[in-house]
Amino acid sequence: MATLSRSAVEDLLYAEALILDERRYDAWLAMLTADAIYWIPSNGPGRDPTREIAIVYDDFERLSDRVRRLESGLAHAQSPPSQTRRLIGNVTVAEAQDNAMSIGSNFLLYHLRRGRERIFAGRYEHRLRCVEGVWKIAAKKVVLVNNDEVIDNLTFIV
């Protein structure tokens, strides 16, 4: 059965975190499957996206548009860009099947823009899938602790 060890899973999550902190968005897209979903629920844990508004509910196509906009030089809410560093911990393997795994982790994300510092915290839920021998992200759900609070700007990729 093809699964990853927890340390291999952590390596993947750390690699993703570094790519996002360095804003290498094309490299991030390359980590995703073609049917990937990037989901940031609003107002709570995120139960049913067909009945709830989300802060983000992007399929791969919309995510590609998001990245193109971020890199267009015309995404004003990212001009100047967010500077971030994120720590990931408490990694747990929730489910491991052949070529598919569900991973939970906590994150703490330091954010700086225009001299204003913010801290975001939450839980990542990654769905990983092995596609032709390469482990990719098939779904990423970001449950922010403050997703029912006023958030000024969340236009970077969390």
Add this chain to the structure above:
Amino acid sequence: MMAEKLDLNTLVEDHRVHRRIYTEPQVFALEMERIFESGWVFLGHDSEVAAAGDFKQVRFGSQPAIMTRDEDGAIQVLMNRCMHRGATICQEERGNARHFRCWYHGWTYNGRGELVGLPYPGGYGKNFDRSRFSLIRAAKVANYRGLVFASLSADVEELPDYLGKARYYIDLFMDLSPQGAVEARAGTHKYGYDGNWKFQMENGVDGYHANFVHQAFFEIQGKRLGRRVMKLFNETSPLESKDLGHGHSLLDTAPRRSSPRLVSNILRGQVPAEIGDAYVQSLVARNGEARAAEILAASNVNLAVFPNLLIIGIQLRNVIPISFNRTEVFLTPTTLCGVHEAINVARLRAHEAFYGPAGGGAPDDVEMFNRCQAGLAVKGAEWLELSRGLERETVGEDGVIAAHLTDEVPQRAFYKRWREIMCGVATAARPSVTLAAAGS
């Protein structure tokens, strides 16, 4: 510290406004008093308090209040302040409660705000009159097609009169449902910015900014959809901006209401054809073909209702002033009653693409509000110019002032009303306020 007399009336002219209406705490305090505590304020949608006991916290400017449905089914708006020693009595943003209890000393109120629980009453004299300790209630509460407004002053027009010509566009928004009703129970987007609340009210009906602030979004989306979205907002656009009176205004993105093409912009390509067709047929069945076309064509209007409501896309947008340089904005998306689930899913996903704290559009607007507040610290350039289109306005038989979509008709409409209320132009006396001199 130097102080000066400043005439509010000199801060707003017919085609420009002074920077101090955005930068002076004293002006903000007067706005709260004269606009948010003396007139109609939008609070929410009645489906947010659908059942008896449902409540939601709301605000009149800086004053916290509770919108709730009482046991008789009436919507009550109660100030969130215990009549004993002042603590707030409601802590949850939303919920359902038969009573509101102040946990400081246990005073308890029912859904009409009446004091029904007074612990250890023997400590109060025989003549203690509980009825004097009901929660403060909004003087007026009214509901138009599900939109709940309230006023802390009884001295206001009836709500339908106040809404005036905006009612026509509210009707179009509600009539997108084949049952003529929407629900606002799919959650809320909440964002804030370090700027004055009026920036958001100006921007929600600003047709001039779109091709600049949203250029990247329009180009990328346009390429995806095979449409030239920016044509809608350029100089040759056939679309119009309108002053509806009472400070209400509109970007009329569908002036050709007789269009036979029964396609909702919001739904185009987002739902299977048979579901879209069935939806259109349900609108025709209820409204007739001409009215159905009118409703669908108008599904993208931007409507501003003075002072704090914007209806844009599928959302009710509530603008909440916090201080002269801090604003919170709550976007509540609506779902249509009586349609296939796929249509409401498509509406939610379409909303997310552009709006909310991570959307592809709204955060770029918000960035501009932050930049405006920062830029207005510059002294010497005292005025903000709102004259665009002043010389090409037309006045319709119905009194509606219209000009090109990119013209600043809606902003002038807003400030006409602002000046009436803030300066009491109906009266001869122009109220003055003492302002601390800037920089002192």
